[in-house]
Amino acid sequence: MTAYQHHLIDGIWTAAQSAEITRIHDSASGTELGQVAHGTREEIHLAVRAAKNAFASWSTLPVSTRADYVRGIANQLEEQVEQLAQGVAAEVGMPLKLSRRIQVQMPILAWRATADLAVECLADVALGHSTLNHVPVGIVGAITPWNYPLHQITAKVAAALVAGCTVVLKPSELAPCTARALGEAAVAAGLPKGVLNIVMGDATTGQALVDHPDVALLSFTGSTAVGRRIAASAGQALKRVSLELGGKSACLATADAPAESVVRQVVGSCFLNSGQSCNSLTRLLVPIELYDTYRALLADAVTRLTLGDPLDSATRMGPLVSAAHRDRVRAMIVEGESQGLDLIAGGSQAQLPANGYFIAPTIFGRVPPRSTLAQQEVFGPVLSVITYETEQQAIDIANGTAYGLAAAVWAGTTDHALTLARQLRAGQVDVNGAPYNPAAPFGGFGDSGLGREGGKYGIEEFVEIRAIQMPVSSARETA
Template sequence: MKQLNEHYIGGARRTVRHKETILVRDSATEAPLAQVHLGDASDVADAVLAAQQALAGWQHIGAAGRASYLLGIAAALEDCATDLANEISREVGMPLKLSQRIQVDMPIAAWRATAALAETFRFVSDVGNSRVTMVPVGVVAAITPWNYPLHQITAKLAPALLAGCTVVLKPSELAPSATVRLMAACEAAGVPPGVVNIVSGGAAVGEALVSHPEVRMVSFTGSTAVGRKVAAAAAGDMKRLSMELGGKSAAVVLPGADLGQAVKATVSSCFLNSGQTCSATTRLIVARETYAQCRQLLADAAAAMTPGDPAEPGTRIGPLLSAQQRERVLTHIAEAERAGFDRIAGGSEAPVPTSGYFVAPTIFGNVAPDSRLANEEVFGPVLAVLSYDTVDEAIALANGTAYGLAATVWGPDATALDVANALRAGQVDVNGARFNPAAPFGGFGMSGVGREGGIYGLEEFLEPKSIQLPASALQA
């Protein structure tokens, strides 16, 4: 079992002084993987100081110089990509073939895509008699979750560094392998001391980081409940916030849609990473007259997703992260069963492997729109099916939650686009259109504030500063 007892502060690894630890287990076998040593507020103070001291020098080297370090990090991560995919798969439960592509290859590509923005993004522009300069926010606190560990770190760290900010990262202690690999990548790339600082820890470290007076921005991904606390703590110092929170995304299937395609894509999205995905389409909204047909399609799709060892090539759905996560999901399932919803697949008694944190892929139909299952994020492989009589009712159902992270629409192109425009969601896919990493990712309402991805993610870490100049100065 690994002992993970190092922070990365000021360009050096430091042994964790605090005595608190947590045990990380293999999600499929429950065997111990690592003991993670957690830091405290004193480690946060050291990391923020290191970031402050590095800030001026990091800004001085310019965007092109900063981009070269991003490319170095990408190259170092690529060197260990196969091992990292295996490690994340064991921690989180995503099948290995998906873990390689989604958990590792996509983030590495994102490091490179962010570096390329140095060549195209206008950090200085003239607007009338004003020179507008995009200025780095300063020291950034980045707090990331466990479900897509490297992806979420990359979505914050890469644009923050390109912008000229220095960062103190608090990654999830529940999926630590990506953090260990990132430390080594920063060393291999020769990132200057203090530019990237990593402090392992739980809630106490997060609270100390968010409330530190020299932190000028907090970029947080996690639950809406924790996001509220982060926002409240950051408000005292008027810190800038970028927050990607929970979701209860809807897939709206319109009359005339290809039901087979819509059902297959919705089930795949809902059960991706065992449902441990904030943007997963966890509500399927179908016309009442098509419910019986959709029900059969859903049952068939779920039957093809037998839970299994994520290391096996044929596995399509693996375990959840932990016993705690499994019990939380099973509680939602049991409540839906007591409510009498139409159980189409799975359920609390469905067979699953005896070891590991498995929950059977579960689908409930005829779900009441005001139920917890239709409104709360389960974060497990559970799909709720709701029915409508009119398209206006379908739109109302889709918009009928506090969240607004993502959605999909299926149907004739013109009608589907009209419905997509009516949905309150940060990103809407129409008829299976592919994900675009350069487009803004983020949500409305309780799904957060700010955006990640492309130039939109870069702009989150920049402040526009305008200097009004006389005509003679502009001409010069």
């Protein structure tokens, strides 16, 4: 059992002041894995003060030097790939093979990619007789979730560091192993003291970070409800925010779409990480006349999603992160069953492994577009199949939630799919099974949040633009 009882403050692992803890459990067995100490308001203050003291020197380093430190952190993390993959598999429930690639190796690549982009992205820009500088926004408060712990930390911290900001990170108390490893990697890479501070803890710890007057920007990934509260608090203090929130992403399949390919993508997306992904395709929109075809294909596809221990190589879908989260997802499934929806697979009575926080991959058919299952984020392995009669009706249904994080379109031709994709209000839209592009901006419309992460757009979230006007004669001489 691991005790996470230290915070990284000003380059030193400091013993926690509070006796308050969160117990974390193995998602497949329910056995206790460790305990996470809750950071206090005073510890948040100490971390912010360290970040403030480090900002002047860090922000004035050459961008290339900051990028080299970020590469050094990636190198240190790479030495821990297997240990981290097993830790995330146990904490979150993603099967080990996927955890190794998605939860660990991809974030390490993102650390390096962010470093490689930094110099070009942050270079001065000439605009007539003006020079545009990218100025670090200041101290960043980063609050990250448990579902993709290292990935979400990377999207915020790597970009903020190359931009010249200093950071106080409050990672999820349910998945702490990657945050601890990151702190150790930063120290081993020689990152200057105070540039990255990590305070473990719960929502109270996070609120102390939100409230701190010296934090210039709050970067949060999590629920829309919490994001609203953070935005309201930040608004009072005129702090900048970057919010990556919930989703209810739709996959729109036209009458001439290849049904087998559609089902392959939707099942892979909806049930990845046991449905614990904000951008999961959780609504499948199909022509009403093809409902029976899609029903049969989906029912067959789900039979290959073997539930089990994430460390077992035969497992294709693992458990959920906690008992509380499992119970919340199960309650939404029970509500769908009570409405008499067509249960294509899974459900609350499906056979499950004896221990752990498992939910069977569940598919409901003929789901009304305005129902709870079609409107609210489940954040579990639940797919809603919705029928439509015309493509315009399908577009209206796809855009008919408060969210706008991701979407997908399948049609017989790319041009047809692209025409439909341009009408969807979502931050990312996949056309005919297009692969993930880590350099593309990630973020959403509406209740899915504010701002973007990833690539140069993610770095730009952490800078202010300063325009320096030169005398016209001087500008001409410079040119």
